[in-house]
Amino acid sequence: MNLTLKVWRQKNKEDKGGLVTYPVTGISEHASFLEMLDVLNEQLITQGIEPVAFDHDCREGICGMCSLYINGEAHGPDRKVTTCQLHMRMFKDGETVHIEPFRSKAFPVLKDLVVDRGSFDRIQQAGGFISVNTSGNTQDANALPIPKPMADKAMDAATCIGCGACVATCKNSSAMLFVAAKVSQYSYLPQGQVERKERVLNMVDQMDQEGFGNCTNTGACEVECPKGISLEFIARMNKEYLNASTSSEK
Amino acid sequence: MSKLDSKTPEGPIKDKWTKHKNDINLVNPANKRHIDIIVVGTGLAGGAAAASLAEMGYKVKAFAYQDSPRRAHSIAAQGGINAAKNYQNDGDSTYRLFYDTVKGGDYRAREANVYRLAEVSTNIIDQCVAQGVPFAREYGGLLDNRSFGGVLVSRTFYAKGQTGQQLLLGAYSAMNRQIGKGKITMYNRHEMMDIVKVDGKARGIIARNMITGEIEKHSAHAVVIASGGYGNVFFLSTNAMGSNASAAWKIHKKGAYFANPCYTQIHPTCVPRAGDFQSKLTLMSESLRNDGRIWVPKNMDDVMAIREGRKKPTDLGEDERDYYLERRYPAFGNLVPRDVASRAAKERCDAGYGVNATGEAVYLDFKSAINRYGNEKAHVLGLHNPGDAKILELGEGVIEEKYGNLFQMYEKIIDENPYKTPMMIYPAVHYTMGGIWCDYNLMTTIPGCYAAGEANFSDHGANRLGASALMQGLADGYFVLPYTIGDYLADDIRTGPIPTDSPEFNAAAKEVTDQLEKLINIKGTKSVDHFHKRLGEVMWNKVGMSRNAKGLIEAMDEIKQIREEFWKDVCVPGGMNELNPELEKATRVADFLELGELFAKDALAREESCGGHFREESVELDGEQKGEAKRNDKDFAYVAAWEYKGDPREAVMHKEELEFNDIELKQRSYK
Numbered sequence: 001m002n003l004t005l006k007v008w009r010q011k012n013k014e015d016k017g018g019l020v021t022y023p024v025t026g027i028s029e030h031a032s033f034l035e036m037l038d039v040l041n042e043q044l045i046t047q048g049i050e051p052v053a054f055d056h057d058c059r060e061g062i063c064g065m066c067s068l069y070i071n072g073e074a075h076g077p078d079r080k081v082t083t084c085q086l087h088m089r090m091f092k093d094g095e096t097v098h099i100e101p102f103r104s105k106a107f108p109v110l111k112d113l114v115v116d117r118g119s120f121d122r123i124q125q126a127g128g129f130i131s132v133n134t135s136g137n138t139q140d141a142n143a144l145p146i147p148k149p150m151a152d153k154a155m156d157a158a159t160c161i162g163c164g165a166c167v168a169t170c171k172n173s174s175a176m177l178f179v180a181a182k183v184s185q186y187s188y189l190p191q192g193q194v195e196r197k198e199r200v201l202n203m204v205d206q207m208d209q210e211g212f213g214n215c216t217n218t219g220a221c222e223v224e225c226p227k228g229i230s231l232e233f234i235a236r237m238n239k240e241y242l243n244a245s246t247s248s249e250k
Numbered sequence: 251m252s253k254l255d256s257k258t259p260e261g262p263i264k265d266k267w268t269k270h271k272n273d274i275n276l277v278n279p280a281n282k283r284h285i286d287i288i289v290v291g292t293g294l295a296g297g298a299a300a301a302s303l304a305e306m307g308y309k310v311k312a313f314a315y316q317d318s319p320r321r322a323h324s325i326a327a328q329g330g331i332n333a334a335k336n337y338q339n340d341g342d343s344t345y346r347l348f349y350d351t352v353k354g355g356d357y358r359a360r361e362a363n364v365y366r367l368a369e370v371s372t373n374i375i376d377q378c379v380a381q382g383v384p385f386a387r388e389y390g391g392l393l394d395n396r397s398f399g400g401v402l403v404s405r406t407f408y409a410k411g412q413t414g415q416q417l418l419l420g421a422y423s424a425m426n427r428q429i430g431k432g433k434i435t436m437y438n439r440h441e442m443m444d445i446v447k448v449d450g451k452a453r454g455i456i457a458r459n460m461i462t463g464e465i466e467k468h469s470a471h472a473v474v475i476a477s478g479g480y481g482n483v484f485f486l487s488t489n490a491m492g493s494n495a496s497a498a499w500k501i502h503k504k505g506a507y508f509a510n511p512c513y514t515q516i517h518p519t520c521v522p523r524a525g526d527f528q529s530k531l532t533l534m535s536e537s538l539r540n541d542g543r544i545w546v547p548k549n550m551d552d553v554m555a556i557r558e559g560r561k562k563p564t565d566l567g568e569d570e571r572d573y574y575l576e577r578r579y580p581a582f583g584n585l586v587p588r589d590v591a592s593r594a595a596k597e598r599c600d601a602g603y604g605v606n607a608t609g610e611a612v613y614l615d616f617k618s619a620i621n622r623y624g625n626e627k628a629h630v631l632g633l634h635n636p637g638d639a640k641i642l643e644l645g646e647g648v649i650e651e652k653y654g655n656l657f658q659m660y661e662k663i664i665d666e667n668p669y670k671t672p673m674m675i676y677p678a679v680h681y682t683m684g685g686i687w688c689d690y691n692l693m694t695t696i697p698g699c700y701a702a703g704e705a706n707f708s709d710h711g712a713n714r715l716g717a718s719a720l721m722q723g724l725a726d727g728y729f730v731l732p733y734t735i736g737d738y739l740a741d742d743i744r745t746g747p748i749p750t751d752s753p754e755f756n757a758a759a760k761e762v763t764d765q766l767e768k769l770i771n772i773k774g775t776k777s778v779d780h781f782h783k784r785l786g787e788v789m790w791n792k793v794g795m796s797r798n799a800k801g802l803i804e805a806m807d808e809i810k811q812i813r814e815e816f817w818k819d820v821c822v823p824g825g826m827n828e829l830n831p832e833l834e835k836a837t838r839v840a841d842f843l844e845l846g847e848l849f850a851k852d853a854l855a856r857e858e859s860c861g862g863h864f865r866e867e868s869v870e871l872d873g874e875q876k877g878e879a880k881r882n883d884k885d886f887a888y889v890a891a892w893e894y895k896g897d898p899r900e901a902v903m904h905k906e907e908l909e910f911n912d913i914e915l916k917q918r919s920y921k
Binding site for chain 1: 297298301302305316317318319320321323325326335337370373375376378379380381382384385386387388389390391392393409410412416419422423424426430436438461488490491492501524525527528529530532533648658659662663665728729732754775777779793820823824828829830831832
């Protein structure tokens with residue numbers, strides 16, 4: 001298939017940037033979206049043009065490195081996939097495809113389609129952990145039975161890959177789904193109880209400091225989340241936050 | 251040729267590690283604060299090591315080429331992690347895990363290391379559960395297990411098909427806690443370009459800030475390389491696009507011996523390639539072989555009919571299918587080790603029975619498992635006469651719970667529903683058992699430089715069993731390295747900070763800058779990928795699943811040829827002082843072009859078949875094992891550790907003879 005691409009090009013953080021049009025031809029419908037960009041880049045290199053920079057790594061939908069805002073949707077038109085799992089069969093021959101970086105004040109563009117998601121790491125550093133040292137002498141894993149439904153819920157929340165699609169798609173650039181996933185995972189597990197209140201307060205505080213917007217429950221994040229993280233977790237985090245902030249025992 | 255000293259402690263195998271921990275030097279907590287450690291790579295081994303070392307009090311600097319430690323490729327491991335917990339009461343024990351791992355590795359691993367791995371395996375599960383890793387559980391709330399290839403017990407712990415992700419996020423959370431405390435300084439989007447030696451000891455690294463292009467000098471009292479494996483030397487593999495051998499190769503060129511480069515695992519269950527544009531291959535977890543049956547049609551007519559779209563696999567009756575693994579290996583069936591399963595698939599496809607257009611695919615069929623689970627579930631629900639449709643529905647539900655994300659992943663790639671029609675799979679490069687040689691303490695032949703996880707060669711011999719990579723990465727990072735590194739650092743408590751304005755650091759930084767300038771200034775006509783793909787083709791065709799002397803000699807020359815062309819004709823657009831993905835690729839491919847040649851040289855020198863290394867000249871000629879790989883313990887029961895001599899083909903081999911005192915060497919039989 002043949003496509004017309006309109007790709008965001010931006011030299012560096014300071015550059016203003018803009019869309020540049022490139023045609024690509026002979027793309028297989030079995031190729032992934034990133035493989036289509038590989039073909040474009042190969043073409044640009046032979047023409048002496050600097051190739052388009054984009055983030056990607058595992059190319060199997062789990063590392064969370066790839067991003068891209070394609071035709072106005074985070075990770076493009078398919079559901080429950082990352083851009084690397086998006087295949088060209090989702091597009092029509094002759095289509096014009098707009099490719100932009102994830103946009104948010106908290107995700108500054110570094111070059112072309114590459115953004116800085118360091119804000120996510122800093123939120124995790126504020127409380128996304130259970131304080132246990134490596135020792136080899138923690139209690140036997142089976143000494144702490146966890147009801148399967150709770151363990152399964154924790155797992156559902158823990159599947160977040162930290163890609164940032166929730167932020168990119170939210171009209172408020174809110175990171176609530178991302179933060180809620182981590183807060184919820186630990187709140188379901190007995191291991192997470194000790195630091196439960198402190199964790200949610202610290203993580204939400206860091207989220208606010210990073211410049212993410214507030215949540216107005218539009219649910220766009222859930223729709224675009226490649227891992228199908230549920231909006232329920234945001235409700236759970238709000239409950240956790242309320243409990244923690246009204247409690248006298250922190 | 252010198253003898254390598256593995257520094258394996260004396261005494262009975264089951265006491266070695268305990269005794270060693272009691273004997274080695276310690277660094278007192280007040281002194282740890284004055285000691286810097288650099289960790290390169292933040293996957294399971296590097297992440298676990300960085301977190302543990304920081305918790306102990308060392309000052310840690312961690313480096314990742316990704317934008318966050320959470321993205322290291324350990325995240326993509328699917329199936330599970332082994333531990334000798336014996337929760338299933340099926341007779342598992344430390345010895346049995348040790349035995350299975352040594353046997354699975356075709357008796358080419360160091361016994362003492364493997365025993366230690368089996369010994370600490372149970373601690374890993376305890377540690378990860380304490381961190382909040384949501385492993386799969388049974389209804390009673392206790393941990394669930396599944397089976398993997400090459401073993402007869404259920405010892406694999408898992409978190410759906412995302413075990414690597416959950417374990418890595420556990421290590422990442424432990425790192426975050428230390429980053430927040432300022433005990434770890436994290437350098438994201440930084441690539442190690444070289445190691446710096448001062449007075450023969452590893453004292454730091456040169457790193458490139460991948461955003462600004464700045465060449466940075468970082469010093470430390472010890473350097474840990476946990477940068478993963480080198481599977482991308484094949485271009486197509488299940489590794490991440492950025493996975494590279496450069497850190498390992500750079501220390502090799504500065505004096506670290508590279509061990510057994512030819513031991514590469516070709517994983518049997520990957521999604522087959524679709525065309526020339528293919529950039530990587532996707533693994534379908536080995537855990538699927540618990541429930542999937544592998545087959546090709548018995549008759550060539552059916553093969554042709556399927557390829558031409560006249561028949562569907564579901565049209566074929568049981569008697570028209572060849573379940574070749576069950577036929578050839580009745581004892582282990584579909585759960586034979588990976589190397590055996592891969593070669594059997596290749597054998598069928600080479601004979602013309604491949605089921606897709608490229609002729610390189612076999613079926614992995616879940617029909618029987620869906621029926622079996624459906625019936626069980628109906629029984630549990632008390633349904634009498636549930637009918638076929640209900641059984642199918644219930645069975646598919648069980649399969650979805652076990653492997654849902656893998657099935658979804660498959661469907662997105664191939665555009666076929668694997669619940670309804672069998673999956674197509676084919677072997678692909680997955681893991682490299684070879685790597686940097688290290689002693690029992692995980693120290694390389696450069697004093698103060700350590701290698702952990704897939705980057706080292708230590709525990710898997712010539713073949714790795716499923717669910718053992720996660721075990722080894724975390725064992726090295728959480729439970730081995732943090733102890734053994736203290737033995738070395740105990741001598742460094744009075745050293746003080748290592749200055750970076752020394753001639754050694756300046757020379758190394760200049761060398762790096764010169765190489766980058768050279769690459770940019772070639773201004774040739776072909777892209778980096780062009781050379782990488784050509785290298786991959788030579789590797790796959792001549793140094794892949796089966797190898798012979800003629801092909802290997804040709805491969806060495808062809809790789810050398812490609813390397814010479816690369817340095818004359820590669821085109822690296824953009825500049826040095828900016829984010830430049832093509833420049834990053836170019837430095838990595840330059841190293842693969844050297845490593846590939848050593849790889850072939852090692853394969854040529856090992857004139858036996860063992861594990862993932864299959865030499866066509868060394869097969870059983872008759873008897874029950876006719877056609878199977880033939881190992882030669884008399885001449886080849888050693889580790890081949892190569893010393894760099896200025897050109898990959900000039901490398902000199904040093905042998906570490908392997909001694910087996912606790913396991914009798916036997917031919918692996920899975921019949």
